[in-house]
Amino acid sequence: MKLIMLGAPGAGKGSQAKVLSDKYGIPHISTGDIFRANIKEGTELGKKAKEYMDKGLLVPDELVCDLVVDRIKQSDCEKGFILDGFPRTIPQAESLSQALDQINEAMDFAIDLEVEDEVIVKRMGGRRACIKCGATYHVENMKPQKEGICDRCQSELVLRDDDKPETVQKRLTVYHEQTKPLIDYYRNKGILKEFDGTKTPDEVTRDIVSTIGE
Ligand code: AMP
Numbered sequence: 202m203k204l205i206m207l208g209a210p211g212a213g214k215g216s217q218a219k220v221l222s223d224k225y226g227i228p229h230i231s232t233g234d235i236f237r238a239n240i241k242e243g244t245e246l247g248k249k250a251k252e253y254m255d256k257g258l259l260v261p262d263e264l265v266c267d268l269v270v271d272r273i274k275q276s277d278c279e280k281g282f283i284l285d286g287f288p289r290t291i292p293q294a295e296s297l298s299q300a301l302d303q304i305n306e307a308m309d310f311a312i313d314l315e316v317e318d319e320v321i322v323k324r325m326g327g328r329r330a331c332i333k334c335g336a337t338y339h340v341e342n343m344k345p346q347k348e349g350i351c352d353r354c355q356s357e358l359v360l361r362d363d364d365k366p367e368t369v370q371k372r373l374t375v376y377h378e379q380t381k382p383l384i385d386y387y388r389n390k391g392i393l394k395e396f397d398g399t400k401t402p403d404e405v406t407r408d409i410v411s412t413i414g415e
Contacts (some may be wrong), residue, residue, distance in 0.1 A: 202226060202309055202310075202413070203301075203307070203310075204218075204282075204283045204284065204309060204310050204311075204312060205287075205308055205310070205311040205312065205383060205387070206312055206314070207312060207314070207380075207383055207387070207393075208220050208316065208398055209312050209318070209363075209373060210315035210369070210376060211328070211374045212316040213314050213398050213402060214314060215270055216337070216343075216402055217314065217405060218283045218322070218404075220406050221406070221409065221410075222283050223240050223313075224406075224410065227280055227283060228278060228282045228283070229282075230269065230282055230283065230287070230396055231286050232265055232269060232285075232286040232288045234285075234335055235272075236250040237342065238335075240254075242299065245320065246264065249264060250264065253263060254362075255363065255368070256371065257363060257368040257369070257375060258341070258371070258375060259289055259379060262290060262293055265287060265289075266297075267294040269287050269297065270296065270300040273300070274304075281309075284297075290383075291383065291384075291386060294383055310413050312396065312409055313387075313394065313395050313396065313401075314396055314398030314405065315395060315397055315398050316398040316399055317399075318373050319374060320393070320399055322366070322370070324342075325342050325364045325369045327339045327342075328360070328361070329349075329355070329359060330360075330361045330364075331351035331354060331356050332356050332357050332359055334370040335353050336351055336352070336353050336354075338358060358370070373380070385390075394409075394412050395406050396412075399412060
């Protein structure tokens with residue numbers, strides 16, 4: 202099963218991707234997580250990506266495409282994979298499609314989680330991320346067992362720079378301009394499946410699984 206998660210930042214792509222990755226036994230590939238890991242390790246890629254991420258802008262396509270194309274060629278992706286946060290532009294979608302064409306493969310579904318901007322702004326203001334392992338929580342809907350502390354690794358939880366209100370607004374503008382056209386792109390390819398992302402996370406998972414199969 203080869204899946205793409207589409208939707209605005211904060212629509213729930215990451216949370217759904219994690220659950221679906223466990224359910225189908227396929228890797229969850231998050232370009233945002235890859236960049237954040239590189240930032241933490243202080244790599245060249247991390248330094249370049251951070252300049253864009255902190256401003257709510259997209260990292261240039263040339264820094265993203267090869268990274269993903271190399272990742273999906275690894276052996277753990279043979280049974281499939283879930284792309285979360287990629288593609289985010291039409292040129293990225295085209296390079297993914299070309300890479301898969303070369304190995305006679307194609308994506309199975311593009312899963313679009315629909316959530317209005319106002320709901321996104323509220324959600325992201327309450328989001329907290331672990332400074333160490335990157336796990337995400339929400340101060341209202343997905344509280345950690347102990348306030349401000351990660352359940353998984355006991356490290357501190359913070360509001361990520363790119364989840365700050367002014368950055369969220371910028372990210373939404375960028376989403377509408379550059380990423381939303383992918384909805385029509387995948388609709389035209391016949392693989393788009395749209396879901397109401399304002400339902401509870403469990404309901405959204407059930408809707409997705411009942412549409413794409415057990
Ligand atoms: P995310 O965690 O997916 O919301 O990604 C966080 C940030 O990483 C985004 O706001 C972008 O700056 C950058 N990023 C992640 N994926 C991509 C991508 N496919 N293309 C360009 N920038 C990306």
